[in-house]
Amino acid sequence: MHNTMNPYADQGMHHDTAVDKIRDAACHAGHALSRAASAVSQTADNAACAVGSRMESLSEKVRQRGPHEGMLGRATEGVADTLERSGRYIEGGFGQMCEDTINLIRQHPWPALMFGLGVGFLLASVTRRLNGISPRTYSFSFAASFFAFAR
Numbered sequence: 001m002h003n004t005m006n007p008y009a010d011q012g013m014h015h016d017t018a019v020d021k022i023r024d025a026a027c028h029a030g031h032a033l034s035r036a037a038s039a040v041s042q043t044a045d046n047a048a049c050a051v052g053s054r055m056e057s058l059s060e061k062v063r064q065r066g067p068h069e070g071m072l073g074r075a076t077e078g079v080a081d082t083l084e085r086s087g088r089y090i091e092g093g094f095g096q097m098c099e100d101t102i103n104l105i106r107q108h109p110w111p112a113l114m115f116g117l118g119v120g121f122l123l124a125s126v127t128r129r130l131n132g133i134s135p136r137t138y139s140f141s142f143a144a145s146f147f148a149f150a151r
Contacts, residue, residue, distance in 0.1 A: 045093040052091030059083035 066076030
Protein backbone atom coordinates (compact mmCIF):
# COMPACT_ATOMS: atom_id res chain seq x y z
CA MET A 1 0.00 0.00 0.00
CA HIS A 2 1.28 3.44 -0.87
CA ASN A 3 1.74 5.93 1.97
CA THR A 4 0.10 9.20 0.92
CA MET A 5 1.26 11.06 4.04
CA ASN A 6 4.99 10.49 3.48
CA PRO A 7 6.10 10.41 -0.18
CA TYR A 8 9.63 9.28 0.90
CA ALA A 9 8.55 6.22 2.92
CA ASP A 10 9.17 3.75 0.05
CA GLN A 11 12.65 5.10 -0.66
CA GLY A 12 14.06 3.50 2.51
CA MET A 13 13.18 0.06 1.15
CA HIS A 14 14.82 0.83 -2.20
CA HIS A 15 17.89 2.20 -0.42
CA ASP A 16 18.26 -0.97 1.66
CA THR A 17 17.95 -3.12 -1.47
CA ALA A 18 20.59 -1.06 -3.27
CA VAL A 19 22.95 -1.24 -0.29
CA ASP A 20 22.44 -5.01 -0.10
CA LYS A 21 23.20 -5.35 -3.82
CA ILE A 22 26.37 -3.27 -3.47
CA ARG A 23 27.41 -5.29 -0.42
CA ASP A 24 26.84 -8.57 -2.30
CA ALA A 25 28.78 -7.31 -5.33
CA ALA A 26 31.68 -6.25 -3.11
CA CYS A 27 31.63 -9.63 -1.37
CA HIS A 28 31.70 -11.47 -4.71
CA ALA A 29 34.51 -9.23 -5.96
CA GLY A 30 36.48 -9.91 -2.78
CA HIS A 31 36.07 -13.65 -3.21
CA ALA A 32 37.11 -13.42 -6.86
CA LEU A 33 40.22 -11.43 -5.94
CA SER A 34 41.04 -13.92 -3.21
CA ARG A 35 40.78 -16.82 -5.68
CA ALA A 36 42.92 -14.96 -8.22
CA ALA A 37 45.59 -14.19 -5.60
CA SER A 38 45.57 -17.81 -4.51
CA ALA A 39 46.02 -18.95 -8.12
CA VAL A 40 48.91 -16.52 -8.65
CA SER A 41 50.52 -17.65 -5.41
CA GLN A 42 50.15 -21.30 -6.40
CA THR A 43 51.66 -20.60 -9.84
CA ALA A 44 54.59 -18.76 -8.26
CA ASP A 45 55.17 -21.59 -5.79
CA ASN A 46 55.05 -24.15 -8.62
CA ALA A 47 57.57 -22.12 -10.61
CA ALA A 48 59.83 -21.79 -7.57
CA CYS A 49 59.62 -25.52 -6.98
CA ALA A 50 60.58 -26.22 -10.61
CA VAL A 51 63.52 -23.80 -10.48
CA GLY A 52 64.70 -25.26 -7.17
CA SER A 53 64.49 -28.77 -8.54
CA ARG A 54 66.50 -27.80 -11.62
CA MET A 55 69.15 -26.19 -9.44
CA GLU A 56 69.46 -29.36 -7.39
CA SER A 57 69.79 -31.45 -10.55
CA LEU A 58 72.43 -29.02 -11.83
CA SER A 59 74.35 -29.47 -8.59
CA GLU A 60 74.40 -33.23 -9.20
CA LYS A 61 75.70 -32.69 -12.74
CA VAL A 62 78.42 -30.34 -11.46
CA ARG A 63 79.49 -32.99 -8.93
CA GLN A 64 79.56 -35.74 -11.56
CA ARG A 65 81.33 -33.83 -14.33
CA GLY A 66 83.63 -31.55 -12.38
CA PRO A 67 87.08 -32.36 -11.04
CA HIS A 68 87.09 -34.37 -7.81
CA GLU A 69 90.57 -33.69 -6.45
CA GLY A 70 92.71 -30.74 -5.57
CA MET A 71 91.76 -27.11 -5.41
CA LEU A 72 89.39 -27.35 -8.39
CA GLY A 73 87.69 -30.36 -6.78
CA ARG A 74 87.05 -28.35 -3.60
CA ALA A 75 85.76 -25.42 -5.65
CA THR A 76 83.48 -27.75 -7.62
CA GLU A 77 82.14 -29.27 -4.41
CA GLY A 78 81.54 -25.77 -2.97
CA VAL A 79 79.62 -24.68 -6.08
CA ALA A 80 77.58 -27.89 -6.06
CA ASP A 81 76.77 -27.51 -2.34
CA THR A 82 75.68 -23.90 -2.86
CA LEU A 83 73.48 -24.85 -5.82
CA GLU A 84 71.91 -27.67 -3.82
CA ARG A 85 71.20 -25.50 -0.75
CA SER A 86 69.84 -22.68 -2.92
CA GLY A 87 67.63 -25.12 -4.79
CA ARG A 88 66.18 -26.48 -1.56
CA TYR A 89 65.57 -22.93 -0.28
CA ILE A 90 63.81 -21.88 -3.49
CA GLU A 91 61.71 -25.05 -3.45
CA GLY A 92 60.36 -23.85 -0.10
CA GLY A 93 58.36 -21.30 -2.08
CA PHE A 94 57.89 -17.55 -2.06
CA GLY A 95 56.00 -17.61 1.22
CA GLN A 96 59.13 -18.67 3.05
CA MET A 97 61.24 -16.13 1.16
CA CYS A 98 58.84 -13.31 2.06
CA GLU A 99 58.80 -14.42 5.70
CA ASP A 100 62.61 -14.46 5.77
CA THR A 101 62.75 -11.01 4.17
CA ILE A 102 60.28 -9.60 6.70
CA ASN A 103 62.28 -11.07 9.58
CA LEU A 104 65.50 -9.60 8.14
CA ILE A 105 63.90 -6.16 7.87
CA ARG A 106 62.61 -6.40 11.44
CA GLN A 107 66.05 -7.38 12.73
CA HIS A 108 67.85 -4.65 10.79
CA PRO A 109 65.38 -1.79 10.16
CA TRP A 110 67.90 1.00 9.47
CA PRO A 111 69.92 -0.85 6.83
CA ALA A 112 66.61 -1.95 5.28
CA LEU A 113 65.44 1.66 5.20
CA MET A 114 68.72 2.77 3.61
CA PHE A 115 68.42 -0.06 1.08
CA GLY A 116 64.89 1.07 0.26
CA LEU A 117 66.05 4.66 -0.18
CA GLY A 118 68.92 3.54 -2.41
CA VAL A 119 66.74 1.32 -4.59
CA GLY A 120 64.12 4.04 -4.81
CA PHE A 121 66.73 6.59 -5.84
CA LEU A 122 68.16 4.25 -8.49
CA LEU A 123 64.70 3.49 -9.87
CA ALA A 124 63.89 7.18 -9.91
CA SER A 125 67.11 8.01 -11.70
CA VAL A 126 66.34 5.48 -14.40
CA THR A 127 62.68 6.42 -14.83
CA ARG A 128 62.62 10.15 -14.11
CA ARG A 129 62.92 11.05 -17.76
CA LEU A 130 59.84 9.00 -18.53
CA ASN A 131 57.70 10.12 -15.60
CA GLY A 132 59.00 13.58 -14.72
CA ILE A 133 59.18 12.64 -10.99
CA SER A 134 61.88 13.92 -8.69
CA PRO A 135 64.27 11.09 -7.65
CA ARG A 136 64.07 12.12 -3.99
CA THR A 137 60.28 11.96 -3.92
CA TYR A 138 60.23 8.54 -5.56
CA SER A 139 63.01 7.27 -3.30
CA PHE A 140 61.19 8.37 -0.16
CA SER A 141 57.89 6.79 -1.24
CA PHE A 142 59.61 3.50 -2.16
CA ALA A 143 61.49 3.38 1.14
CA ALA A 144 58.34 4.17 3.11
CA SER A 145 56.39 1.38 1.41
CA PHE A 146 59.34 -1.02 1.80
CA PHE A 147 59.59 -0.20 5.51
CA ALA A 148 55.82 -0.43 6.02
CA PHE A 149 55.82 -3.89 4.40
CA ALA A 150 57.91 -5.23 7.27
CA ARG A 151 55.47 -4.06 9.91
